[in-house]
Amino acid sequence: MLNGQRILRTISIIGLFGVLGFSPGFASEPPPPGETGSVSVRMYQLEGSLPSDDPNSSQWDSVPGSEFKLAPQVHWPPRIQDVTVNSVKVKGVHNGQELAILVEYEDPTEDAADAAALEFMVGDKPAHFAHGQEMLQVEGGPVNIWFWKKENGKAVDMSAKGFKTLQAQPKQDVQAKGAWQNGIWKVVFSRSLKTDDTQDVQIEPGEWRSVAFAFWDGAIVDGLVKEKGGQKAVSSWWYIRAEPSRDNSIFGWVILGLALAAAFELVIVRKLRKGQSV
Amino acid sequence: MKGPIISGAIILAGVFIFLKFLLPLFTAPLPASLIYLYLALALSGIMIFGTMSAPSLEALMGPIFRFLSGQGQSGMGQVARVAVLVMFPLLVGWQTYTRLAPSDLPPAENRTIHPAPPGEFVGLSNPYPKTPENIMMGKGLYAAYCSPCHGANFDGKGPAAPGFNPPPANFSDPGTIAQLQEAYLFWRIKKGGVGLPVEGMPWKSAMPRWEVELPEEFIWKIIMGEYDGAHQSPRTWEEEE
Numbered sequence: 001m002l003n004g005q006r007i008l009r010t011i012s013i014i015g016l017f018g019v020l021g022f023s024p025g026f027a028s029e030p031p032p033p034g035e036t037g038s039v040s041v042r043m044y045q046l047e048g049s050l051p052s053d054d055p056n057s058s059q060w061d062s063v064p065g066s067e068f069k070l071a072p073q074v075h076w077p078p079r080i081q082d083v084t085v086n087s088v089k090v091k092g093v094h095n096g097q098e099l100a101i102l103v104e105y106e107d108p109t110e111d112a113a114d115a116a117a118l119e120f121m122v123g124d125k126p127a128h129f130a131h132g133q134e135m136l137q138v139e140g141g142p143v144n145i146w147f148w149k150k151e152n153g154k155a156v157d158m159s160a161k162g163f164k165t166l167q168a169q170p171k172q173d174v175q176a177k178g179a180w181q182n183g184i185w186k187v188v189f190s191r192s193l194k195t196d197d198t199q200d201v202q203i204e205p206g207e208w209r210s211v212a213f214a215f216w217d218g219a220i221v222d223g224l225v226k227e228k229g230g231q232k233a234v235s236s237w238w239y240i241r242a243e244p245s246r247d248n249s250i251f252g253w254v255i256l257g258l259a260l261a262a263a264f265e266l267v268i269v270r271k272l273r274k275g276q277s278v
Numbered sequence: 279m280k281g282p283i284i285s286g287a288i289i290l291a292g293v294f295i296f297l298k299f300l301l302p303l304f305t306a307p308l309p310a311s312l313i314y315l316y317l318a319l320a321l322s323g324i325m326i327f328g329t330m331s332a333p334s335l336e337a338l339m340g341p342i343f344r345f346l347s348g349q350g351q352s353g354m355g356q357v358a359r360v361a362v363l364v365m366f367p368l369l370v371g372w373q374t375y376t377r378l379a380p381s382d383l384p385p386a387e388n389r390t391i392h393p394a395p396p397g398e399f400v401g402l403s404n405p406y407p408k409t410p411e412n413i414m415m416g417k418g419l420y421a422a423y424c425s426p427c428h429g430a431n432f433d434g435k436g437p438a439a440p441g442f443n444p445p446p447a448n449f450s451d452p453g454t455i456a457q458l459q460e461a462y463l464f465w466r467i468k469k470g471g472v473g474l475p476v477e478g479m480p481w482k483s484a485m486p487r488w489e490v491e492l493p494e495e496f497i498w499k500i501i502m503g504e505y506d507g508a509h510q511s512p513r514t515w516e517e518e519e
Contacts, residue, residue: 039443040384071441074426075471075484077491081426081437126481128472135472135480137396208384236442237482239384250378257374261367269363272347 038066040239041211043092043099043203050093052100055179055186060102065091068213070233075130076163080231084108084217088235094242099203100190105215110180112151113218113225116187120144120201121210121237122159129212129236131160144201146189148176150218155189159199171197193242206244210237282338286324293320389444390477392458399465404498416503419496424504427484432508442484449508456510463501463512468494 044063051057068090072083089104103116121127125141128134132143142161148154155176160166173195178187193203201209213235216227227233297313308316328338344350348359406412421430427446429436434448447454455463465473471483488497505512 042382069440071438071484072426074438075486121481126479128481129484133472135474136469137473137475138480140481206380234441236484238443241384244380247380250375253378254371254374258367258371261370265363265366269346269348272343273349 037069037087038090038238040208040241041066041090041092041101043094043101043240043242045205045243045245046093046095048095050095050098050100050190051102052098052175052188052190053177055102055104055177055188056181059093060091063091063093063102065089065102065104068235068238070213070215070235073214073230073232073234075234076133076230078230080227083215083227083231083233084219085215085233088213088215090213092240092242094193094203094205096205096245097192098190099193099242100188102186102188103213103215104184104186106183107180107185107215107217108183109217109219110150110185111218111220113149113216113228114178114180114185115147115149115216115218116178116185117145117147117214118189119146119212119214120240122199122201126210127161129210129234131163131166133162142199144199146174146176146191148178148187148189150178150180153178157200169197169199171195171199173197173200203242205242208239208241211240212237281341282324282328282334283341286321286328286338289324290317290320293317387479388477389479389482391444392462393475393478395462395465399461402461402464404460404464404501406495406498406502408502412499413502413506416499416501417507418503419492419500420503420507423488423492424500432504444479444482446485449504449510452510455504455508455512458513460498460501460505460512463504464494464497467497467500 042064046059051059066089067087069087070083070085072080074081084107085105087105091102091104093100101118103118105116107114119129119131120143121141122144123141125139127141127143129143131145132140134140140161142159145158145160145166147156147158149156155172155174157169157172157174158166159169174189174191176187176189178185180186191200193205195202203209215233216231217233218228219226294313294317297308297316301308325338327334329335345355345359346362348356351359420428425436426438427436427442428434428449429439429446432449434446434451436446439446449455466485468487468489470487470489471485472480472487474480474483492500501512
């Protein structure tokens, strides 16, 4: 003796339990972590002032960092086969208005021509990590480069879109301060998260941006500067993000989910108790 | 307590163990979402079988309904029922949270490693004969121009390799140049990373555009040296007629 309605109800209840309870968790898999070092820089949100003008500030000690391997620049002439800086530790913080990024790397000597740079994609079009050089099948965008050199003691806010187009911007928005001690350079770059300059990268908390790194060992070897111009240690693109403010609306949705599931249970149990039939 | 519930649970567990642990012994592991889909299909089958008639429906669902309604329960049964009724909303709440919580993971990258080459590079063949002299010259050029990234052992582990993402190709891996034709390598070496189409994410590639520095002859000979050094053979055109 078949009871069609009862069968249908049974199937739909079991299906509902399945869909509500399990499918989202099983269906989403995190991507595998990077094989060599980090893949992103996380700029942690702090309250109040940032350690922007002090690379040795104790405020940096509690900020977790990322580490990136670097390569000699072999992509384009003039190439270099051996560089001093092989990896860099990067830490980032922001307070909703300003950001500060600390790079820390080994360089046995302090030299006037030592230099460090951060590079960012600007706008929606992807830019090649080598100064936004021209791509053959894809229309690329510009890059924003924050360049610090020991002998200048300050940062230069620069733009490029292709080789030989690198130049300082008319409007300078970036600050930097470096400190060398016991074979380690610490350089902190700082800027507003957002500027009114269309040539600048705009950092929106919660959104990912692309970042790359470059370092020059300015040691004098045989009367010449060891690394300068295209001869430098580089990385290709990695990701950077300013941590978004906590969104408490999530907990509202969680409570709603809990309440709906509990109400659903209540209805089922009541129906079962009434007539042993759902 | 024997019955369709136990049998169903055994079938589901069997399907899961087969898909998750046994199948990967013979082929690539299945993604969790696909395993979930197969489990859902198996569950549907069990449900359809169990609800074919009123007695089978009673055998399948009766114990579950009696368990949930809690009538006539005592002791451990009562405790288990309360636990299930409490756990289900918590599970839904947890799923809601994991779904909505902001992820700290950067965007997933669906980069195509070997995208289609432009038409003018399809079907080209190496104009230089595979003589020992040509191969040796190719290996010498490879050592000078390619090995800093792709490695002296053709394994993608050159001294410059660790800094780049994506990493340089490992030619000794049977999944790289052994799957490609010489014409494809000619395109990739000549136009470099910047010559890739959008699905290859040219903005990330450190592969130089060698056409601006090397004559075509060098490129064809480097290809010969690469295959020989990596102990691989190029994929060739199948006979079409």
